[in-house]
Amino acid sequence: MIRAGIVGATGYAGAELVRILSRHPGVEIVFLGSRGFAGQRFSDIYGNMRGIEDGICEDDGDPSFIGELADKADVIFTATPQGVCATLVNDEVLQKTRIIDLSADFRIKDVSIYEKWYGIRHAAPGYIDEAVYGLCEINRKKVRDARIVANPGCYTTCSILTAYPLVKAGLIDPSTLIVDAKSGTSGAGRGAKVANLFCEVNESIKPYGVATHRHTPEIEEQLGYACGRNITISFTPHLVPMDRGILATEYASLVKKPDGSLPSAEEIREAYEDAFGSEHFIRLLGDGAVPETRWVKDTNYTDIGFKIDERTGRIVMMGALDNIVKGAAGQAVQNMNIMFGFDEAMSL
Amino acid sequence: MIRAGIVGATGYAGAELVRILSRHPGVEIVFLGSRGFAGQRFSDIYGNMRGIEDGICEDDGDPSFIGELADKADVIFTATPQGVCATLVNDEVLQKTRIIDLSADFRIKDVSIYEKWYGIRHAAPGYIDEAVYGLCEINRKKVRDARIVANPGCYTTCSILTAYPLVKAGLIDPSTLIVDAKSGTSGAGRGAKVANLFCEVNESIKPYGVATHRHTPEIEEQLGYACGRNITISFTPHLVPMDRGILATEYASLVKKPDGSLPSAEEIREAYEDAFGSEHFIRLLGDGAVPETRWVKDTNYTDIGFKIDERTGRIVMMGALDNIVKGAAGQAVQNMNIMFGFDEAMSL
Amino acid sequence: MIRAGIVGATGYAGAELVRILSRHPGVEIVFLGSRGFAGQRFSDIYGNMRGIEDGICEDDGDPSFIGELADKADVIFTATPQGVCATLVNDEVLQKTRIIDLSADFRIKDVSIYEKWYGIRHAAPGYIDEAVYGLCEINRKKVRDARIVANPGCYTTCSILTAYPLVKAGLIDPSTLIVDAKSGTSGAGRGAKVANLFCEVNESIKPYGVATHRHTPEIEEQLGYACGRNITISFTPHLVPMDRGILATEYASLVKKPDGSLPSAEEIREAYEDAFGSEHFIRLLGDGAVPETRWVKDTNYTDIGFKIDERTGRIVMMGALDNIVKGAAGQAVQNMNIMFGFDEAMSL
């Protein structure tokens, strides 16, 4: 039985962590942190947890809580705004506990890129190097022994997994990659903003952060590792009137074979199988099949399909996941399971 | 006062025609055709029209009604499945009345392309040539005297208008054009299909018709006219859990200037202004502004924005309209207004 | 041409006023008041109004604006939180202009009841007496010459109109009246509250304000006038995951006739016809027919149906309207049309 602390437990990702961990047979939750709801019963904020997790939220607004928490927790999840986790990490803490950060603080290796896209100064750049990018299907081995796991972003997990096998196999030209992504509204968080009111989101779809969204460099960095060089992509997120789910529709030119022909659907399928065929949480739908976010809702699965367009020489790759589960809390628990030797799918 | 007949009045586009025409001061509705609801009061099917249009629907399942209808109607709208309008058109009918077809029967000039993408034999290919493609902002002059107006598709209207000015001005490379489109569910029609049930559509987003959707050749043909050569594009529609609205997010590589630089936002803006600056129903949002479908809901407007991505050398063009209004019934009435000398925006 | 000022123009009701009045041929909007958006273009906040109402919002946070506004406006709409309108009303203002208040300040004749249910002190009790309760179908004649019109609440309009004819005709026992009402989320306003975020409202229904909702005494007062005595009702509002619409399902015991039989459906129908048969904005659906909010969406209609339950001796009365139109802005314009001699349905 390990003890887990959750910083930022009352946001959407934090609350999903509570929900998943509360049914995990190997985990005891020892800390429910919250800035806005300190002193309140967790189940008074999230009524679904009545009778399941009735603990009281503790104030995590001031970083001073981290010392005590590090003493009693084997693992700390930080489901916090950008910049917070970096202020909590130090040698003393890391000697006592391990951290799974759901924010972007330790995802990007080049701190200048982080600071440029996020517009904040990194408070603990010295720990970026050792942090492991927690995309389980790709970095599983490194995750095992990590002290800091940088849990990937929701758009990023979906965008990377969907294209990764073809980038790695050299079947598509990464410089032509365009990711058109659609997200449910929980991705915008639980802050009280007019733009996220029901009547503002319902019955509408809109793009946002066009050519400037912060998940862009994260996708570029990871897919760059897959092909061994720096790449630049187009990424456009959209807000969809639904609670959960991300769909990434990705376009790229197929790399022609020496004889001028395009890769076959069979070759594409094989590349996906080679990369992910034995992955529990990736379901390959095959040629022509399209993922739908409803089928991955409330699960840790990523569903991936593709379609070759002979007329244009492009392929359309499509991936779907639940932004709060595989895109946040579920993947965080998957990482925890790997780190602590549990079955990787436990309680997911 | 002109007399209008509506074939297929009880589908979503037909019903919107009824709604718009019933408040048009220059139009009297003389025929409400329906296959499934013949003999029923229109307002018993569409309760919003109680007290406004309580006429009885007449059977339009057998084409024999067309002779009598041609005698009494100055204009006939066909809001019918593919292939129906082509069976109604003949010399006798066209000598007595004019037709605005909301289906695809007369949109595509090359009948072999029509027959390939739609999988049906065209019943009246001899009239394709004279039919005018009713994209008002582009073909206004030809519409005026047309006997047959081929009212554009919903995806098509949005996709074409959004890219047309830049294709025409040579600012983007049409061979790189990718249209990622998202539509509300009314676009799927009012047929009783499991796939369109509330519980199947709600809380999900999915792509469909990937690389095979029938609106593709229509977009290619019209944008081909804009640049004077055949083009091939990628087009992917998506189903969004909302009633109304289409958003087209379009990607293309900008054509570099002789000095290697990209066109400026100002140059892009000017190309849009040149093409559509004086159009009543097109609202140019300018550089960096994004359209949202809620702002065009229940209106005949198309909102267009764009964003240059210096990193990739691409531009993201974004357009939004209401698929049932500007994408169907509204544009049909706009065409009617042009054909009969009404103010183009009357009752819209 | 009359000149209208709108205080609180950027809330949902205010914005609907702007939308309706901007197409009214007899009205010029001379003031767009806003606390949060002063200095901004109205159409930058409500994108649907781009090209239609591009005026700049003026600060209405400090009541000092009222003097100047009274000079230039023939009518002032106050779409403001409770208590604001009462601070704006005085003799000088009322000598120059007329006020249609969309808040509750002048709806309840007994100031102690107002102060009890709303928990605030009334700033101008001296004007309550002359204020006319603007339920057009019932108080049309008094509205004509009113200086202050108290525009009814959304729940109230629906609840009262649905039961009024039967209460007045003595066909139901008012002491048994139970109103179970369901509202779209726009009724909760445009304030940035967590409870109204998309992900909090979507996919759920909940009651609120059970036995304590402020619209209760307003319904009781008006229905009390109908039967000539004080009555007490049960009223329970619910929040429904949709933008617009109120449905009131109302239960009451039918008053038996001397022979012990229940009133017939025909007698019920007649009572409704007597009261509302000639009303433009009330549609009587008749025995067994049920209203649906979608049919009144974006309109000023109230649809009313009923069903006698012989087994229980009760009647179920059902009414539906659009909470922002007939329940707020539309009825306000209907009142304005009456006050200024326009056709009552103009621009509605």
Add this chain to the structure above:
Amino acid sequence: MIRAGIVGATGYAGAELVRILSRHPGVEIVFLGSRGFAGQRFSDIYGNMRGIEDGICEDDGDPSFIGELADKADVIFTATPQGVCATLVNDEVLQKTRIIDLSADFRIKDVSIYEKWYGIRHAAPGYIDEAVYGLCEINRKKVRDARIVANPGCYTTCSILTAYPLVKAGLIDPSTLIVDAKSGTSGAGRGAKVANLFCEVNESIKPYGVATHRHTPEIEEQLGYACGRNITISFTPHLVPMDRGILATEYASLVKKPDGSLPSAEEIREAYEDAFGSEHFIRLLGDGAVPETRWVKDTNYTDIGFKIDERTGRIVMMGALDNIVKGAAGQAVQNMNIMFGFDEAMSL
């Protein structure tokens, strides 16, 4: 390990049974029956089950399958239209297996009432007597040994549980009971009907089956047992634009005490505690707290709150559950757990 067969596995309730049973450690699914999808992979119809339940659906359209199924299954769930289960039940079948019927065939003890409200002739009235009404919290002991369990309806479970303790304790007058219920759209089933299309349901709320809904006599029978006499209630269901959930808002007059005072909130609370205080799947929210369907979504819980209205002498009782889980498949598994000696909450 017991073997379970599911007749009607591809409807919404059937599919939820598959989902719940597929993770039940003590159950093996041996039969997936379907009329419309026989021969297809279950996970091709419900994509969420890819990799989890990929079995092939077998034809259950002709009752002849039941003999073979009875041989191999320890329990058979019938998630079928009214009347089907009654045609499957006979002595031979019941000697080999046990049946949990999710339809209404065996819920109502008086066959004439069943035949009147359902409008069909009962095919096996001889088995009604022995069938146990499977409302676990009330009939747990009888369920244990039942051969036929009549799994309660969704509206019924919610309506009964919410009022049962107060009816039983004599705190409310059952003849004044009014149940105003609201349901998500999955309750309407997966049949291809225009009325259940996304665009017909979305953005609207409507009552239906007013004073005639088939769940009425079921509620009356069970609450009649609670108070020991026949009762007649008002029941009005409404369709809400959401997938899952039922909310029942119930009104009744409180029975005054000898001194003329109303029961206190504390007395009400105690009655609820006495009846359900130790129930795992009932959460009593207490005085003034309101249930919301989102908190019981995808769970087997029923949340119950109440509010005394001193002004009217009535109480408002409010209950919420997930119509497909506690209102159908979840309760069926809860019954199975009781029948076969599993922990009652297993896999729920």
